[in-house]
Amino acid sequence: MIELRDLAVRFDGYEAVRGLSLDVASDEWVMLIGPNGAGKTSVLRALCGLLPYDGAVSLDGRDIRSFGRRELARVIAFVPQNPVTPAELTVAEYVLLGRTPHLGRLAVEGRRDRTIAARALERLDLLPFAERGLGSLSGGELQRAVLARALAQEAPVLLLDEPTTSLDLGRQQQVLELVDSLRADGLTVLSTMHDLTLAGQYADRLVLLDRGEVVVEGPPGEVLSPANLAAHYGASVRVVHDDGNVYVLPHRG
Amino acid sequence: MAVGSIRSAEAAVRARGVPRPWRLLAGAFLAGSLLVGLGVGPVGIGVTGIVESALSHLPLLHVHSPLSSIDEAVLWQIRAPRVMLAAIVGGMLAVAGSSYQGVFHNPLADPYLLGVAAGSGLGATLAISYAHVGHSGQLLPLCAFLGGLSAVAATYVLGRSAGPARAAGALVLAGVTVTLFLTAIQTFVQQQHTNTLRDVYAWLLGGFSTASWKQVAVAAPYVAVASTAIVLHRRMLDVLSVGDDEATSLGVDVARLRLLLVIAATAGTAAAVSVSGLIAFVGIIVPHTIRLLVSTSYRAVVPLSLVVGAGFLVLADVLARTIVSPAELPIGVVTAFFGAPFFAVVLRSSRGMR
Numbered sequence: 359m360i361e362l363r364d365l366a367v368r369f370d371g372y373e374a375v376r377g378l379s380l381d382v383a384s385d386e387w388v389m390l391i392g393p394n395g396a397g398k399t400s401v402l403r404a405l406c407g408l409l410p411y412d413g414a415v416s417l418d419g420r421d422i423r424s425f426g427r428r429e430l431a432r433v434i435a436f437v438p439q440n441p442v443t444p445a446e447l448t449v450a451e452y453v454l455l456g457r458t459p460h461l462g463r464l465a466v467e468g469r470r471d472r473t474i475a476a477r478a479l480e481r482l483d484l485l486p487f488a489e490r491g492l493g494s495l496s497g498g499e500l501q502r503a504v505l506a507r508a509l510a511q512e513a514p515v516l517l518l519d520e521p522t523t524s525l526d527l528g529r530q531q532q533v534l535e536l537v538d539s540l541r542a543d544g545l546t547v548l549s550t551m552h553d554l555t556l557a558g559q560y561a562d563r564l565v566l567l568d569r570g571e572v573v574v575e576g577p578p579g580e581v582l583s584p585a586n587l588a589a590h591y592g593a594s595v596r597v598v599h600d601d602g603n604v605y606v607l608p609h610r611g
Numbered sequence: 612m613a614v615g616s617i618r619s620a621e622a623a624v625r626a627r628g629v630p631r632p633w634r635l636l637a638g639a640f641l642a643g644s645l646l647v648g649l650g651v652g653p654v655g656i657g658v659t660g661i662v663e664s665a666l667s668h669l670p671l672l673h674v675h676s677p678l679s680s681i682d683e684a685v686l687w688q689i690r691a692p693r694v695m696l697a698a699i700v701g702g703m704l705a706v707a708g709s710s711y712q713g714v715f716h717n718p719l720a721d722p723y724l725l726g727v728a729a730g731s732g733l734g735a736t737l738a739i740s741y742a743h744v745g746h747s748g749q750l751l752p753l754c755a756f757l758g759g760l761s762a763v764a765a766t767y768v769l770g771r772s773a774g775p776a777r778a779a780g781a782l783v784l785a786g787v788t789v790t791l792f793l794t795a796i797q798t799f800v801q802q803q804h805t806n807t808l809r810d811v812y813a814w815l816l817g818g819f820s821t822a823s824w825k826q827v828a829v830a831a832p833y834v835a836v837a838s839t840a841i842v843l844h845r846r847m848l849d850v851l852s853v854g855d856d857e858a859t860s861l862g863v864d865v866a867r868l869r870l871l872l873v874i875a876a877t878a879g880t881a882a883a884v885s886v887s888g889l890i891a892f893v894g895i896i897v898p899h900t901i902r903l904l905v906s907t908s909y910r911a912v913v914p915l916s917l918v919v920g921a922g923f924l925v926l927a928d929v930l931a932r933t934i935v936s937p938a939e940l941p942i943g944v945v946t947a948f949f950g951a952p953f954f955a956v957v958l959r960s961s962r963g964m965r
Contacts, residue, residue: 403856406859406860407859407860408856408859408860427859427862427863427864428862429862430862431860431861431862432862434860435860436857436860438856438857438860441853441857442852442853442854442857443853444852444853444907446902446906446907446908447849447852447907447908448626448627450623450624450625450626451626451627451849451908452853453624454624454625454626455849455850455853455861456861458850458858458861458862458863459861459862461846463844463847464843464844464846465846466626466846466910467625467626472624472625475624476623476624479624485623488623488624489623511861
């Protein structure tokens with residue numbers, strides 16, 4: 359369980375996030391939504407040590423400031439929106455990089471690390487690709503390789519920044535189903551999400567941010583109201599509730 | 612999937628490192644280069660002569676050298692230190708180049724990127740112009756070494772003042788600034804002391820004509836420590852290839868790692884430059900040849916650069932001292948004249964490979 363208390367993130371002289379408090383339970387999937395520049399990515403970057411922050415973040419009751427850099431990477435894995443994937447590294451080599459926080463600085467991977475990487479590849483149906491170069495993969499396969507690297511990190515918390523950008527509709531659904539199934543292994547997921555319909559269908563809870571502050575938080579059906587989306591996205595939408603799902607449809611008014 | 616098939620899949624889940632055939636090939640290349648370096652010259656010495664003479668110097672073997680005492684002296688007092696010096700300088704420049712390329716995510720980075728060359732050049736020029744040490748004096752390597760280190764220290768301080776967010780790019784820009792500034796001073800000093808131009812020029816071109824065991828002993832400790840440090844960090848260089856942010860999220864202290872690798876590469880390069888002058892080309896071409904032929908993973912590039920760079924510079928030095936014998940060509944001319952066409956061939960033929 360991860361708890362954020364009064365989180366504030368400031369960089370380049372402006373406050374990207376302020377007063378954010380949020381609990382994410384184990385096995386839960388919470389999504390941060392909000393218009394461009396609302397501060398979604400800044401929250402994730404602060405949690406994995408890429409941005410300084412004020413306030414407190416604790417993991418299972420322990421303040422994450424007391425974690426060393428390596429220790430933090432053993433409990434929080436981060437998948438950025440546009441990961442750097444060197445074309446010439448093989449999928450296996452790339453996924454093995456996920457073992458870095460578990461290895462000494464000068465160490466190389468041992469048998470145990472290779473087993474864990476093999477499991478991560480297996481989990482994401484990538485074993486047949488192990489010896490292929492990252493440059494030869496399609497967008498969907500690449501995204502799975504990035505997730506496999508995060509899994510190899512064996513961190514109980516997974517942060518995903520826009521995990522579906524640049525994927526086609528089918529691949530978006532596949533990746534989200536995969537992430538959903540990973541939660542069965544006890545993974546806590548906090549992600550940002552652009553597509554509100556997909557957000558509504560996969561998240562346990564949505565947190566709507568605007569200008570760095572939480573404006574609404576709750577189950578998708580409540581957060582994704584035309585009034586909320588008009589007020590904070592400046593969007594004109596119709597929201598359809600059908601067989602328990604929420605669909606957000608842009609509407610030319 | 613059952614545990615058994617995971618076990619069998621593990622075989623595929625490993626980093627390539629240096630593939631065995633390349634390991635053997637690189638080792639053979641270095642051994643061959645050393646033998647050619649020791650054997651070729653105005654006095655030709657055969658391979659068996661070299662090997663038996665070497666064995667005769669080892670205790671307990673009771674092998675007798677087949678060489679005359681003159682040949683022995685030529686081999687062990689003239690050629691061997693020269694070959695050794697070329698090998699450690701070549702290995703150091705190539706491994707430092709590969710390290711800089713990884714640390715700065717910049718394929719054009721060479722060991723002189725952060726101002727080592729300009730600093731060493733100025734140090735040597737000052738020593739020659741004001742202390743009149745001549746281009747083979749004892750004081751010269753020390754001045755060049757200190758000049759190189761001071762220049763990189765200045766680059767580092769200047770680069771850091773731009774703030775941590777732009778660290779890598781700012782450091783490279785700072786290197787350019789320091790290089791231009793020091794080059795201006797050097798040109799001025801040269802203009803004021805035209806009588807020493809020849810000595811300065813001879814040093815700048817680089818070479819091993821004054822090689823001695825003493826120089827080997829001066830450079831070897833730095834090169835040994837620096838290249839060992841870089842080789843041990845080869846996996847970390849692969850981690851850096853996913854960018855500063857992701858390396859940080861994998862628990863790596865990127866700034867500290869970069870500083871450590873820059874210090875190692877710089878100290879080793881400064882030591883190499885101090886005994887050999889400025890030898891361009893090795894630090895860029897050797898690592899890139901390995902990338903094109905073997906693998907872009909630093910687990911292959913770093914160790915192979917060390918071995919192949921050593922062999923390459925030994926061979927280049929053989930050409931430098933034999934082509935216009937008894938005169939010598941500057942070694943930088945040889946490395947570029949033969950290395951550039953070779954690299955062009957590698958570049959062309961690798962198009963189809965990927």
